[in-house]
Amino acid sequence: MKKLFLILTIPAFMLWPVNAQNQNAQPAKVEEGYKFTPVVDLKATSVKNQAATGTCWCFSTTSYIESELLRIGKGEYDLSEMFIVRQNYIDRLKDNYLRQGKGNIEEGGNSHDFIDVFNEVGIVPEEVYSGLNYGSPMHNHSEMTAFLKALAVVPIQLKNQSQQYFQIIGAVLDTYLGKMPETFTYKNKIYTPKSFAASLGLNPDDYVELTSFTHFPFYSKGVLEINDNWRMAGFYNVPLNELIEITDFALSNGYTVAWDGDVSESGFSYRNGYAVLPLNPSPERGTITDRTRLERSPSQLNPNEAQTVPVPGPEINVTQEIRQMGYETFKTTDDHGMHLTGIVKDQNGTKYYKTKNSWGTDRNAFGGYLNMSESYVRGKTLFIMVHKNAIPPAIKTKLGI
16 A cells, blocks of 8 residues: 555545534544544554555554454464565566566555465464565565566566566565575474465455445445456445444454555654544645655654644544545545554544554554554555455355355
8 A cells, every 4th residue: 555645636625524423523622632532452573664565554464463463362362564565566467467567566465465475375483584684673565666667567578477577576676586496394293385374374364455435336345446356356345334333243253354545645644643533634745755754863853743732523424425435536546554443432432443553653642553443444455455354244144145
């Protein structure tokens, strides 16, 4: 989900009708700032840092899978994001060739990219493959991806993907990420990536992606027209209220949720630990891109981002129609992947989703987490990934799962 966010010249009120949730209600008189009380708090591994890469899709899905391992009693694992990312680069270069150079060879992706690679080649622990083979303590794929893009042009011009081409691609990936381990020892056992994946006890077919839009039928699968869905994967489509019902059911029954959506709204305040869709949003652009944000140190961040934290106020009542309009006017964009690990409520009783990010722990005062309001999730979610058993039985039946 790596994308440059553009400043929209269309006023926000033209895109989000003023249809407020509790519009006439007066907010409680409390001291300044958001005060959150946990409702559901599920196990998750430590917050990681994607650093100067656009690989949030892999960090969020890896975090989700690590929580799945905790849920099923396998214990705590630190899995290698870069093992998955490396194979994903190779897969998308092959796809780009068949599309005659019109594919997506950027860094972004979706949750199914993790699942497909996991199923195809396996996984390894972080200690076996860190992906840091270029003298840097933090991930930075700028130079590597520049080389890969330059190389991607050659086989298209020659109309041939030669063995030497893939050897060169492999050499670039080896140089920056490290050589892929054929076998390795972990906790006194010898594994291949495939056998290690099998030892985790996860069935890739158990994980499904769901969305909610009206341009293809509900209770069917459709292809989301987002650039990072380069595999042309199908997403189960449900009404918006049921997408929220699935999210709540999952979290309330011990299942976390992989989330993908838009973080470019002015109400998305990672620095202050919340994301909301206020009735009167700021006219300023929302967050900056992952890469620009993460190349700056905390002292270089805009101090205005955290000067004043308002109290919770009325938010937009996001209907199916409002959600669809946001997507079709390109206001809702495919920006970022994160991991929902719980539910909290603010001092007014409004529901939020506890969200684990992948921007490290020093970019806000909340350990790398934030809380997204239900309104924000209703309006700005592109899709979620859950275990099949995390879907309420009635909806699962409608979907034919």
